[in-house]
Amino acid sequence: MSPLKSRKERPWWRDAVTYQIYPRSYADSNGDGIGDVEGIRSRLPYLKQLGIDAIWISPWYPSPQHDHGYDVADYMDIEPDYGTLAQAETLIKEANDLGIKLIVDIVPNHTSSDHKWFQAALKAGPGSPERDRYMFRDGKGPNGDLPPNNWEAVFGGCAWERVIEADGKPGQWYLHLFAVEQPDLNWENPEVVAHLEDVLKFWLDRGVAGFRIDVAHGMFKEAGLPDIRKDPAASMLGTEHKPFWDQEGVHDIYRSWRKILDSYPGDRMAVAEAWVSPSERIARYVRSDELQNSFNFEMLTTLWDAKEIKTKINNSIDALEEVGAPTSWVFNNHDVVRSVDRLDLGLTNHGDTTLSRQGDPKKLNIARGTLRARSAALMTLALPGGTYLYQGEELAVPEVRDIPEDRLTDPRWKMSGFSDRGRDGCRVPMPWTSNPAGAFGFSTNASLKPEQAWLPQSSWWGTYAVDTQDGVEGSTLSMYRKALAIRKGEEGLGDGPMEWIEAGKDVVAFERPGDFACYINFGAPIELPSNSQVLVSSGPITGHTLPTDTAVWVRLVS
Numbered sequence: 001m002s003p004l005k006s007r008k009e010r011p012w013w014r015d016a017v018t019y020q021i022y023p024r025s026y027a028d029s030n031g032d033g034i035g036d037v038e039g040i041r042s043r044l045p046y047l048k049q050l051g052i053d054a055i056w057i058s059p060w061y062p063s064p065q066h067d068h069g070y071d072v073a074d075y076m077d078i079e080p081d082y083g084t085l086a087q088a089e090t091l092i093k094e095a096n097d098l099g100i101k102l103i104v105d106i107v108p109n110h111t112s113s114d115h116k117w118f119q120a121a122l123k124a125g126p127g128s129p130e131r132d133r134y135m136f137r138d139g140k141g142p143n144g145d146l147p148p149n150n151w152e153a154v155f156g157g158c159a160w161e162r163v164i165e166a167d168g169k170p171g172q173w174y175l176h177l178f179a180v181e182q183p184d185l186n187w188e189n190p191e192v193v194a195h196l197e198d199v200l201k202f203w204l205d206r207g208v209a210g211f212r213i214d215v216a217h218g219m220f221k222e223a224g225l226p227d228i229r230k231d232p233a234a235s236m237l238g239t240e241h242k243p244f245w246d247q248e249g250v251h252d253i254y255r256s257w258r259k260i261l262d263s264y265p266g267d268r269m270a271v272a273e274a275w276v277s278p279s280e281r282i283a284r285y286v287r288s289d290e291l292q293n294s295f296n297f298e299m300l301t302t303l304w305d306a307k308e309i310k311t312k313i314n315n316s317i318d319a320l321e322e323v324g325a326p327t328s329w330v331f332n333n334h335d336v337v338r339s340v341d342r343l344d345l346g347l348t349n350h351g352d353t354t355l356s357r358q359g360d361p362k363k364l365n366i367a368r369g370t371l372r373a374r375s376a377a378l379m380t381l382a383l384p385g386g387t388y389l390y391q392g393e394e395l396a397v398p399e400v401r402d403i404p405e406d407r408l409t410d411p412r413w414k415m416s417g418f419s420d421r422g423r424d425g426c427r428v429p430m431p432w433t434s435n436p437a438g439a440f441g442f443s444t445n446a447s448l449k450p451e452q453a454w455l456p457q458s459s460w461w462g463t464y465a466v467d468t469q470d471g472v473e474g475s476t477l478s479m480y481r482k483a484l485a486i487r488k489g490e491e492g493l494g495d496g497p498m499e500w501i502e503a504g505k506d507v508v509a510f511e512r513p514g515d516f517a518c519y520i521n522f523g524a525p526i527e528l529p530s531n532s533q534v535l536v537s538s539g540p541i542t543g544h545t546l547p548t549d550t551a552v553w554v555r556l557v558s
């Protein structure tokens with residue numbers, strides 16, 4: 001166990017509550033139906049009131065938006081649709097002035113195919129230094145007609161694309177682990193290493209508190225780029241060995257990035273998006289000379305089951321304690337089906353970065369899913385470590401299932417041969433007002449209709465709006481605000497010890513310093529200890545009875 005330090009003494013990232021903003025979908029300040037930097041700035045008071053410690057902004061760099069910014073054309077500027085670099089600098093400063101840290105999303109595994117480096121590589125031809133910044137290879141077969149190996153892209157289909165050379169004939173192939181428009185960089189190339197270091201410094205100089213590192217387990221590929229050994233059983237379970245994930249080389253990069261972060265004042269940090277398991281593999285990203293946080297994705301793959309959740313908590317905490325790092329809980333992000341749906345329908349992640357199985361929405365019991373999602377939030381906010389929240393979860397929005405097919409934009413939709421609707425359903429623009437004008441308050445343009453936002457909002461979307469929940473006792477927004485305020489005032493919440501409480505096989509319960517306890521009930525109603533004073537709960541509670549699917553924070557008074 002790491003030595004217990006007071007909140008003022010310990011680095012902020014050990015137990016921060018970080019709120020993820022998907023900039024395209026947060027708030028539109030200029031009426032074009034697309035979220036932007038000024039929109040985010042206009043919502044800083046809302047974020048301050050919510051009580052989060054930091055915001056993480058999904059990529060906001062110039063991008064042709066084939067994967068909504070995760071295809072970066074220039075790492076040192078702002079997407080014109082989102083605003084300007086000057087506006088971003090103002091946002092960082094104003095957030096800092098309010099005591100809100102801001103972290104940006106860095107995408108080092110691949111660039112956009114529009115990046116000037118990739119365009120130069122296409123022109124320069126085989127064997128050139130320009131091509132060496134990417135993963136170009138000759139094809140197999142007599143005419144090089146076959147891809148260099150059997151790797152498949154995460155979004156579906158072959159991970160290799162053949163280019164047309166200057167002579168007008170098909171030539172080399174390049175690797176793209178994601179969309180065709182996202183060519184993988186070659187991390188053996190010193191120019192790539194140096195450029196990304198410059199990118200980190202560029203944003204650190206502008207006052208960001210740190211970085212979320214996209215595909216942090218993917219930058220290095222196994223030497224010789226060997227075929228994936230096909231094992232149908234392992235493929236079904238998503239446990240297949242992939243020669244492009246979790247290679248040793250990434251750790252050298254993080255050791256050098258750590259030195260850069262530490263050379264700036266104010267506990268700058270980075271969090272890895274590393275889809276690796278088991279927890280011991282995650283722990284390797286947060287060794288004391290590497291990164292500070294790594295998302296714990298265990299809760300994205302969990303069923304609503306006391307035993308499973310308890311085991312996952314134990315494994316996660318134990319593995320990270322070995323290296324002295326805090327856990328970083330995640331129940332939602334822009335890649336997975338919303339927790340309201342997941343926890344009710346029993347959806348689990350199926351191996352890769354997104355939930356490919358979306359379940360049968362007709363079976364969704366929305367009231368039960370909402371209660372479970374709220375209980376899950378209270379649970380993670382009471383556990384040791386930090387928590388990453390995703391915009392909209394403070395409103396308990398469900399997954400949007402009725403986006404018309406011709407409006408789906410996730411590259412996964414096309415690359416899966418139109419069989420997987422992809423991730424648009426968790427990216428629909430925020431509902432700020434119940435009034436549909438301005439796409440439920442998403443846009444300053446009052447005549448913008450909900451279906452005219454960049455992703456259409458459904459007619460029912462306004463029932464989740466901020467203004468219907470604001471100040472309403474028992475609303476999800478009120479629950480989050482209350483829980484975050486309590487968490488701020490409790491010195492022992494966040495980083496620090498926890499003790500399990502035995503309260504039956506269908507209950508997850510634990511105690512934290514300050515006679516604080518959290519109970520989550522997965523089974524039939526239970527009685528809370530008679531000396532418990534309720535601080536906040538995820539659903540109505542009468543007396544000391546904790547109903548099914550409900551979570552509660554209590555003070556155990558003596």
Ligand code: NOJ
Nearest residue numbers: 067070178214215335353
């Ligand atoms: C993970 C990101 O979270 C996801 O949205 C993106 O599509 C892939 N990385 C590729 O950058």
Ligand code: CA
Nearest residue numbers: 028030034036
């Ligand atoms: Ca806009």
